[in-house]
Amino acid sequence: MRLLTHNFLASNVRGVSTGYPLALEVAKSSIKEVELNADFLRGILPKLDWRALVAAASAAGFPDLLAAEQPQEAELFADGAADAEGSAIRRLHHALLEIHVDEGALVCPDSGRSFPILKGVPNMLLHEDEVRH
Amino acid sequence: MSAGDSAAVSAVEGKLAELSTSCDLRTLPRRGKPASARTLNTAQIPLVASHPEVYEPCDDSFALVDALLSDKAQLLALQPSLCLEVGCGSGYVITSLAIMLRQLGSGTQYLATDINQHAVETTQGTLGAHGIHADVIATDIVSGLEKRLAGMVDVVVVNPPYVPTPEEEIGIKGIAASWAGGLNGRQVIDRILPAVRELLSEKGCLYMIALEDNDPLGICHLMNEKGFASRVLLKRCTEEESLYVLKFWQDAAVSTNASQSGKSPGSDSSWLSPFRSFWHKNGSSS
């Protein structure tokens, strides 16, 4: 699971109102490089919860990867930024799409319910008594 | 159990027996033979991972992938940012989708869910063997994603559990979840449709398999009431079953028609005509 998916996952336990963001616990992670696509990042940016992404990157061992506040679009998508080492857009790309959480857990901020991540797959399956009706 | 119930049960058993001849998960040769047009643009069957509790690529999986291939130009033109498969099983379909849209590169990201824990692992294996990445989640339909992912998914593909079975078979873990569809095979489908409608973006499309028994026309009608146009992309008849691949997309004209008339559109409404002509053209051919 990458941090992109973490950013869009919420706790689904019965009785929880927001259940977001899920606290990320990382036991094992890996990095897989992929090509940067500025159009994808431009499209997803307005939907991102920046704080949740910063917290997740930090939990994955990259506390200084992202600025605390979301950078301006003008900075992110400035000419040449995608090719500039250490630019805001490269950092965003790295955080969202290149960090993989292989083993760990997602913890519901409201209920404390822990969802395991095994072999890269978060398990959001609930027990019968936890399901919303 | 009343006499009526047992008749229904034996009908169901007959259906299951039919299913296992058309697509036997246990005894018959397990690997379907892909048509040649399929091989370059799809997952390679020898690389598809397997597990005794996970549905192997079958006629329905191939029909869905063939329909996606036939619609490849539209899929590419859509330039989807996010694609999702609900019920990914072996991973054959989501891997094939990613391969056929390869030229979109990392502009397109993939997500897949399954309720069967063995299936999510198997899907990871299939993706990995093809050098493709998708984020895979073990969950019921899209539970946990519905809030934050609402309106964001451009392509959804589903080969749902569609076989009519007794209701009690729903919720059985493992391989049974890959076919058990409850009453008319619609029980899981009818939970998938509203969830997927919420996730689809304005330009988003849903591709879904349905069986004749699921009342595909009724499904299109229901989606039409929610503002979705529909088309039959493919119909395939085996001796045992008639499979349809349905495509749905939001259409402003359809939703105004449906709301203005205050009732569901009649059978001669224009939204139905592509469907009908397909029906007439192909319906009696086999």
Ligand SMILES: C[S@@+](CC[C@H](N)C(=O)[O-])C[C@H]1O[C@@H](n2cnc3c(N)ncnc32)[C@H](O)[C@@H]1O
């Ligand atoms: C007919 S199989 C299709 C598998 C694969 N997509 C293919 O086409 O070969 C249906 C899949 O849906 C999964 N499934 C059934 N109910 C589900 C649910 N409520 N949520 C998510 N997945 C479900 C099953 O575990 C199974 O893997």
